[in-house]
Amino acid sequence: MPEYGKGTSAGTAVAELGRADVDDALVRLAGKVLRTPVIRSEQLDAACGARLWLKAENLQHGGSFKVRGALLAVEHLAAAGSRGVVAQSTGNHAIAVALAARAHALPALIVLPDDAPGTKVRRIREAGAHVTFAGTALAERTAVVAELRERHGYDVVDPYNDPRVVAGQGTATAELLSQTAAQGVRLDSIVVPVGGGSALAGACLAAAGHGTRVMGAEPENVPAFTAAQRAGGPVTVPARHTVADGLRPDRIGDLPYALARPDSTRVLTVGESAITDALQTALWLARLLVEPAAATALAAALVHAREAGAGTDIGVLLTGGNVEPALVMRLLAHTAPAGRRPGRGTDAGALSA
Amino acid sequence: MPEYGKGTSAGTAVAELGRADVDDALVRLAGKVLRTPVIRSEQLDAACGARLWLKAENLQHGGSFKVRGALLAVEHLAAAGSRGVVAQSTGNHAIAVALAARAHALPALIVLPDDAPGTKVRRIREAGAHVTFAGTALAERTAVVAELRERHGYDVVDPYNDPRVVAGQGTATAELLSQTAAQGVRLDSIVVPVGGGSALAGACLAAAGHGTRVMGAEPENVPAFTAAQRAGGPVTVPARHTVADGLRPDRIGDLPYALARPDSTRVLTVGESAITDALQTALWLARLLVEPAAATALAAALVHAREAGAGTDIGVLLTGGNVEPALVMRLLAHTAPAGRRPGRGTDAGALSA
Numbered sequence: 001m002p003e004y005g006k007g008t009s010a011g012t013a014v015a016e017l018g019r020a021d022v023d024d025a026l027v028r029l030a031g032k033v034l035r036t037p038v039i040r041s042e043q044l045d046a047a048c049g050a051r052l053w054l055k056a057e058n059l060q061h062g063g064s065f066k067v068r069g070a071l072l073a074v075e076h077l078a079a080a081g082s083r084g085v086v087a088q089s090t091g092n093h094a095i096a097v098a099l100a101a102r103a104h105a106l107p108a109l110i111v112l113p114d115d116a117p118g119t120k121v122r123r124i125r126e127a128g129a130h131v132t133f134a135g136t137a138l139a140e141r142t143a144v145v146a147e148l149r150e151r152h153g154y155d156v157v158d159p160y161n162d163p164r165v166v167a168g169q170g171t172a173t174a175e176l177l178s179q180t181a182a183q184g185v186r187l188d189s190i191v192v193p194v195g196g197g198s199a200l201a202g203a204c205l206a207a208a209g210h211g212t213r214v215m216g217a218e219p220e221n222v223p224a225f226t227a228a229q230r231a232g233g234p235v236t237v238p239a240r241h242t243v244a245d246g247l248r249p250d251r252i253g254d255l256p257y258a259l260a261r262p263d264s265t266r267v268l269t270v271g272e273s274a275i276t277d278a279l280q281t282a283l284w285l286a287r288l289l290v291e292p293a294a295a296t297a298l299a300a301a302l303v304h305a306r307e308a309g310a311g312t313d314i315g316v317l318l319t320g321g322n323v324e325p326a327l328v329m330r331l332l333a334h335t336a337p338a339g340r341r342p343g344r345g346t347d348a349g350a351l352s353a
Numbered sequence: 354m355p356e357y358g359k360g361t362s363a364g365t366a367v368a369e370l371g372r373a374d375v376d377d378a379l380v381r382l383a384g385k386v387l388r389t390p391v392i393r394s395e396q397l398d399a400a401c402g403a404r405l406w407l408k409a410e411n412l413q414h415g416g417s418f419k420v421r422g423a424l425l426a427v428e429h430l431a432a433a434g435s436r437g438v439v440a441q442s443t444g445n446h447a448i449a450v451a452l453a454a455r456a457h458a459l460p461a462l463i464v465l466p467d468d469a470p471g472t473k474v475r476r477i478r479e480a481g482a483h484v485t486f487a488g489t490a491l492a493e494r495t496a497v498v499a500e501l502r503e504r505h506g507y508d509v510v511d512p513y514n515d516p517r518v519v520a521g522q523g524t525a526t527a528e529l530l531s532q533t534a535a536q537g538v539r540l541d542s543i544v545v546p547v548g549g550g551s552a553l554a555g556a557c558l559a560a561a562g563h564g565t566r567v568m569g570a571e572p573e574n575v576p577a578f579t580a581a582q583r584a585g586g587p588v589t590v591p592a593r594h595t596v597a598d599g600l601r602p603d604r605i606g607d608l609p610y611a612l613a614r615p616d617s618t619r620v621l622t623v624g625e626s627a628i629t630d631a632l633q634t635a636l637w638l639a640r641l642l643v644e645p646a647a648a649t650a651l652a653a654a655l656v657h658a659r660e661a662g663a664g665t666d667i668g669v670l671l672t673g674g675n676v677e678p679a680l681v682m683r684l685l686a687h688t689a690p691a692g693r694r695p696g697r698g699t700d701a702g703a704l705s706a
């Protein structure tokens with residue numbers, strides 16, 4: 001596997017990465033991560049007119065799919081004699097690195113944004129990692145990461161620009177493809193949320209040659225992928241607030257951007273109301289608690305389902321379930337549930353593409 | 354299989370029913386019901402000190418495990434030339450019979466209590482069944498069922514006193530035992546909620562000879578099984594209100610009572626606060642939306658987990674997920690989620706056994 005960031009360019013790493021790396025990751029992660037279930041909901045299908053296949057990574061160790069890439073990356077560092085790891089993240093990668101470091105008996109330093117959800121901060125500390133807070137923008141966190149790496153001589157586990165992280169995240173999509181194939185279904189498309197881009201890049205690697213279209217979903221308020229497509233490469237976008245805290249990175253990673261086939265990959269942008277509606281839809285119709293980042297993918301999938309129509313099979317990567325109870329309460333109160341048919345809100349035109 | 358209720362006593366039916374009937378049901382239901390996933394939660398395990406294995410029947414067709422027994426019973430009636438079916442239920446059996454009748458192109462008449470949740474009423478009607486409301490006590494509903502059967506010449510699908518229904522419900526427990534065994538685990542115990550008793554009776558059939566102890570959980574406010582144990586047989590208890598609408602039958606069915614080994618089976622009674630706390634625990638720690646009946650089993654399992662201690666493997670039958678959004682909102686608001694560590698409420702002494 002290419003050692004990206006150690007003298008290897010994104011272009012070289014992209015050329016060398018492929019589905020075989022995801023298959024290798026599947027083998028290495030076997031028994032260490034959960035093969036999470038794929039959930040169907042007849043009510044959800046009736047509401048959107050297609051068949052949705054929900055990969056429930058909200059039920060994964062650490063509460064998100066990020067443990068896949070983090071375990072793969074930290075396993076490699078530990079084998080290479082690392083003294084400890086440093087990572088920045090809006091939350092889930094941090095939990096994942098903390099858990100992976102504990103599994104390999106390495107110390108972990110985690111840099112979080114000031115507004116990281118308390119639930120995530122708690123889980124990171126429970127895994128024995130040390131937490132530092134640094135502003136709200138990606139650049140602020142990466143500066144602190146660089147400083148901590150220098151001071152301690154630890155290795156950085158990048159949330160996006162690491163081939164192992166991307167290949168690891170790709171195993172969620174690989175499992176989804178294999179679990180649906182086992183039921184005789186070839187997915188027409190898979191929708192994944194886009195923050196730093198590792199889920200999208202991993203999905204593109206995993207689905208290569210499968211005839212399944214990979215689509216992204218990002219908040220209208222942080223359209224980092226769409227802006228990069230427009231600019232012809234990753235750019236930093238103004239960091240407006242989004243409820244999808246997992247999708248707050250204001251710039252796509254170079255490596256995931258290159259892997260995500262930006263010339264042909266479609267990324268839908270999702271409004272804040274549609275994210276909230278989709279979180280409610282997941283809860284009331286599919287009976288799953290997901291975090292807003294995962295709801296962003298579901299929101300986009302519901303829009304895509306209406307375009308694609310009956311008989312279409314759409315996979316949705318429900319990336320995580322680490323969400324504050326208080327935030328859930330606020331989002332559920334967003335429209336009065338009494339008298340309102342659950343899921344109806346997702347019909348509202350709060351989405352743009 | 355014995356034709357209970359057609360000249361065959363409960364005792365005779367009990368003597369003739371066994372694990373083989375559950376195995377036969379597994380074969381007949383294959384591909385018609387979901388093999389629902391068994392969910393683990395590291396946070397839940399940490400909170401209770403044992404390993405919990407949650408059988409997520411809230412993700413089942415029709416939103417509850419009841420479709421298992423209903424399909425088996427209606428399939429048999431359809432094959433015998435039935436012209437239509439009548440059923441009474443507090444909700445989930447009714448949805449299940451409506452779906453099963455539709456699958457076999459039979460008309461269905463459903464008798465519900467006046468206070469049946471709107472979500473359940475809607476799902477029954479969506480399945481094409483006709484709904485009649487009748488008071489709040491079991492006796493009121495059974496009287497209307499008898500009248501409808503006479504008038505239309507339809508067949509009754511009893512929610513508890515039917516060997517096929519019991520064997521069908523037992524398949525949920527059989528799957529749980531097989532799914533955990535596939536992971537190298539022999540469950541020490543399985544906790545199931547007790548309303549009319551079909552889940553408990555089915556679990557006893559399925560677990561026969563497995564060395565796994567079957568336990569029940571019923572609301573303190575409708576302790577029909579505990580009262581029957583005390584009286585030496587099924588008795589009608591005063592129907593005090595419980596939030597667990599699925600567990601409102603005020604009398605255990607004769608057949609399930611006889612099958613549930615009342616001399617040795619332990620049934621924990623659960624207070625209303627503990628049911629609410631467990632519903633919150635399922636949502637915040639296991640990320641599953643369950644209905645209060647299922648939460649009743651989880652509440653009892655949490656108490657049992659603390660007695661049984663670390664290293665114990667406890668199965669929990671999360672029987673359903675048909676619950677009103679408005680009720681969920683009310684139950685989640687029951688204690689302020691902000692600042693409160695999720696799941697802590699279940700430590701409160703709101704349970705009695």
